[in-house]
Amino acid sequence: MTSLKRSHAATSPTTTLSSKTYLRTLKSGKVQKIVRELYLRQDIPCSSQLCSKCLDLAPPSFQGRSEPFVLSAIPAGTKQFPQGHYLVPDTNAFLSAMDLFESEGVLQDVVVLQTVLEEVKNRSLPLYNRLIALTKNEGKRFYVFFNDFRLETYVQRNAGESINDRNDRAVRKASQWYADHLQQASEARQSIRCPAVVMLSDDKDCVRKAHLEGLVALNLNDYVAGLADADRLLDMVASSREQRIAKDDKAQMLYPEYLTISAMLTGVKAGTLHQGTFNVSPYNYLEGTVHVPSFDRSLIIMGRENSNRAVSGDVVVVEVLPKDQWKAPSSQVIEEEEVHKNDNAENEDESNEGIITQQERKFLQDEVKRTHGQSAEGRPQPTARVVGVVKRNWRQYVGHIDKDSVRSMTKESRAQQTVFLVPMDKKVPKIRVRTRQAGELLGNRVLVSIDSWDRDSRYPSGHFIRNLGELETKGAETEALLLEWDVQYRPFPKTVLDCLPPEGHNWKVPAEPTDPGWRGRRDLRDLIICSIDPPGCVDIDDALHARRLPNGNFEVGVHIADVSHFVKPNNAMDKEASLRGTTVYLVDKRIDMLPMLLGTDLCSLKPYVERYAFSVLWELDANADIVNTTFTKSVIRSREAFSYEAAQLRIDDPSQQDELTQGMRHLMMLSKKLRAKRMAAGALNLASPEVRIETESETSDPVDVKTKQLLDTNQLVEEFMLLANISVAGKNYEAFPQTALLRRHGAPPKNNFEELANQLKIKKGMELRTDSSKALADSLDLCVEHSNPFFNTLIRILATRCMMSAEYFCSGTQAFPEFRHYGLASEIYTHFTSPIRRYADLEAHRQLAAAIGYEALDSSLQSRSKLEGVCKNINVRHRNAQMAGRASVEYYVGQALKGRVIEEDGFVMRIFSNGFVVFVPRFGIEGLIRLRDMTNDDGKEPEAVFDAENYMLDIDSKRQVDLFQKVRVQISDEAEESTGKRKIKLQLI
Amino acid sequence: MPLDTSTYSLAHLRVDGRRWNELRRVHGQISTQAAADGSSYFEMGNTKIICTIAGPQEQRRGGNSGQSHDAKVEVEIGIAGFSGVDRKRRGRNDKRIQEMQHAIASAFTHTLFTHLYPHSTITIHLHVLSQDGALLAACINAATLALIDAGIPMSDYTAACTTGSTASYASNDEAADPLLDLNSMEEQELPFLTLGTSGGDDQVSLLIMETRVQATRLEAMVSVGLDGCRQIRSLLDGIVRAHGKKVLEARVT
């Protein structure tokens, strides 16, 4: 039997073999023992340009390249080291002062030891990535010395020695070697100037040992104190060090446990706990609010611990905190990206991650101080904490991968790694995602979903679903916003085909009035009807006519596309439409509620062809008072499809005297009277910024942004649509008092306007009366500044934001006084006039058809609970559609302004203690200007004093920013780091 | 989290301190198992293999194949449960192992003079004691040594090694260095292939690659691999000669 002795002969003359053994604990709790070989060598150069010996030491790579030497032959000196010096920082030095190392032109000629690099990677991946970036920056002269592979500097871990001690020893040994090596090198060169090798460490013991070994070692503070710009640099060290200390606080379970379901239910019933939907402030991710029925004002939820793993939109149960913890709503803008840029995505390192980082704690501290400081004016509001989640409303989230959290960026690497996904929605925290394609996903829009949020994890964890494409490409961004607002954009299911008329585009109104399609329809084909819509409109919902009756009164007709003829209740198409709820209009796209065949052809009231319609006919007297109203299904033939502009021109052109133009002039005259009456009744004239994007026709790339113009014809159409809606609402309610589908707009709670009224009073001495819509409308009319015509619009925009949002409801669920539409000052209201693009209108059509005895009402429209379900869905869809539309405009505005720098007028619309929001009417955009962005020449953030009572921000005592102030801003674009969107960047001039 | 292969670009040093063209320490012994017809022990770094040969011996299964004028080469690989980081048993029916067995068997069928042993079987048993990359290559090298020990005539040594390529952004493919003889950590992160040569320079008798890589990188990988195989071949040759010398010396005394 031969023994299996291993030979000790080295395979290569320059290497010696050693091995490294360590234990690794996996997440599953499994312990692995890893044994790795180490080949110790003597051909690793010192990379100092001083040294001639190392020059031909390193063999070239396969490509025949050898690395240039990095460290300067004549490194910079300081007071302490006039000979010049190389730095050898230890791990802690990098962890606590990365900012210092990164700052331009401060520290050069740094030797990064392999031992240190490895430890930094273990402690914080983002810091490791920053360090690697530094070593690749040529001007910085950072050199990575692989001390653990070099025979002379390799250190074997002794028995009983902790890994930290071993690493410290390795750092000292490497410094020692460098010092000796440089000594020899400079002797060989016969140079007098031999740079010192300075070891940087914050570990007292390590420094002491280094001194004993005759090394030059300093702690960070002592070293920095010897530099030229010591004060400023010391600040950098201090602030980053604080963060680290916080991280070392270990917390096993980061979040408190949720209460049991039964405890929550009893609590809510007893009134000690409250249930509501959790909303996060768009300006401050640490602040959330929950509106609960028992309080007028929303409860504030401050900080991560109190929000206890609730994500914006979840239905939560909260407990009110004691009064001494009440706070005023934040006056600061806090973005997650700023605070947590060094967090590690890998779960394994979770243990040293506290629930609240030091920086967050600082923010919270500031809040408390503020509250205590201004007990009278700041009005602390009740705060609460989340004790349980009733229903998660997690959806799929679109975002991009945080590139600092990616370990290996190579595309081939299929190794699974954990990365952070930064959602587009700033209200949603970063999501931890495990993926094997991090490299590929980098720089792309990615769809993920949240799976869980455990107590021991600061962030929720989720999984990858789909890659939408590169950031900022039209396709990816459009899909992203559709997903983000839950718009159903996928094709209709094939079953819908069976519900379409088999004739397809060849369908026509039957010629024979005996055809069943004609049953109960009035033949209105000889009326002079036209439609007025935005230019290029293909889904024409409505058409109008007016003519003078022999008795001097007017006959006015509003004719609406008869969609309910084609879409029968409860078939596949109806189900799909009710799910989609509404057509969504983006800048360049339309996401249809109904298939195109119906929407843009068979239902659309196109000119010159016969179409089925549902008509509302009034007899109006010269005062535009209604004499009588008739509802009927009909067949019409529109004579012309006008754009608003074309219609306006035609009306204004005195040479046009034909019947059609006359009819439109009647309509115009009547609409003005209707409008005056409505205004007198207290209807509000509100404003929201609307812009139009001009695109190049070839490529449909956005080229310019224009504000939308309102013409009289817009108001003409609007008035008659309102009239039709109101008339239909009355009729439907009369026929179905329990199940009519109506739309209401609640009067806003008084305190909604408090802030705005207060602001107006203090800044402008104006009064905002809010006791009724009439009072509000009147006082809004008085908010005028002659020097500044836009001021009134600005106030109207702000007032609009204080309003409740209008909603669909089923008449049986509310008392009659609650039906009121506040904004329109109408007793009752519904939507009837746009059935092609709104599902609510389709339902109203069906109810009206039943109300006039045209056909029987489907059972689904008689059930209150079913209707409530429909209302709930279309309310959500309606809001989402608006948001998606706005997001689309925002994207296009960003693209249109890409690469341009423009100066524009803006108005300050909100003030925080560390920034303010400016609205630019020209583009309908608002943007945050943070003090941080206003760095002056010396690169420092300006000092600012925030006067909350006077809504004033005093910047560097040089400049004051007031609320409502008109300012000149520079508009440029920038790709926003945190959401990956191209955003407008504003700068104060 | 120890450093990974991405630090290669910093100083052209691999995770274990080697340069791109260096093999790990290779160690081999012949005639380690007296009971076997031929045996060897072979190490490439921390990958350790014992190989024993049984045969040529009479075919075990009833002569179903009418025209087997040649000896049949069979391979059995046993991977010890303790050989890897995870202690788990691999079933004999693991397709990956069966594939390896097939590859080794057909590689040797071609170099061995099987026509000298009609109606017989040569069985190669490979016992994997420890795994740290280049498993298939180490098995082939071990089998070459054991077959020589068994005295079965062959046309040439079959020498094998692995080569990889440093992954970097797909965009700058040209800057990627090929690496010789990957350890298990590198195999997990980088694309690699196993190359076996026999019968003179550049004659590739076996080439297996399981990871996705740009075709343009293949050339560099193969050429470095061929060079590696030459080194392995001379190492194998050295081991055989040293052993032969020892045997002869023993005879003389």
Added chain:
Amino acid sequence: MPREADPSTNEQAFLLSALRENIRLDGRALDAYRPISLSFGEDYGTADVRIGKTRVRATISADVVTPFVDRKFDGVFTISTELSPMASPAFEVGRQDQTEILLSRILEKTVRRSGALDTESLCIVAGQKCFHIRADIHVMDHDGNLVDASCLALIAALLHFRRPDVEIKGEEVTVFSVREREPVKLAMQHQPFCVTTSCYEEGTILLHDATLLEEQCREGDVLISMNKFGEICQIAKYGGAPMDGLSILTCTNTVLERVKIFDQLVKDRIAEDEKRRDVGGLIAELSAENDR
């Protein structure tokens, strides 16, 4: 154990001497394929490939399962191969045959290991629910070149397949039937194809798409899988006659050309199939996303 009878010495000698003069028995050029036909079934995810007399059918199916504990964030993708006696008398039911092991290994490496199907997108709720995509390869007739045919069928079937749509709201998961919602395509990251090169005369004669007889007479083979972007997904040369290192490299170039042809073929056939399904051009009517 049944075994394919080896060709007679006469036959072998004839074939080889013909090859020496660059002539194949069926008159093809050395790198030419037999006529390839690719067709799809009525259901999504069935592809039928015929190369000459060789015929392979791939079927994809999906169901919802619990993911593996160690791969919480991934769906499951399995490929199973079956060589039934229908294809050749040499195949037996239930016994693992060398050919089958190699076939399934090559498919595994070409399609699964290379990440052609993105399994992460199959995850529904991490650790709880995911899709299991199962590919079944049935060899119906075996006249050589099984691997290329199977790989082609598998990729085509994966591209053709649609899985049911799912929706996650809060913690609720809904899987929609095909009638309720248009099923969705699988997320394919690239389409690799395998091309087998057989070699004769110590690697001096190389040919593609060998028939069964040619396979029985060859000295060795190289299986190379690539995608049209020129990425090699897998190379397998299991022993056999040694080849020049350089000729393997040139081999990859011819393989790439062939792979591009395959890729186009699959793309064309898929497009044709989609057209066939769109009776009367009504699919266009179903698009919800339209230009303004």
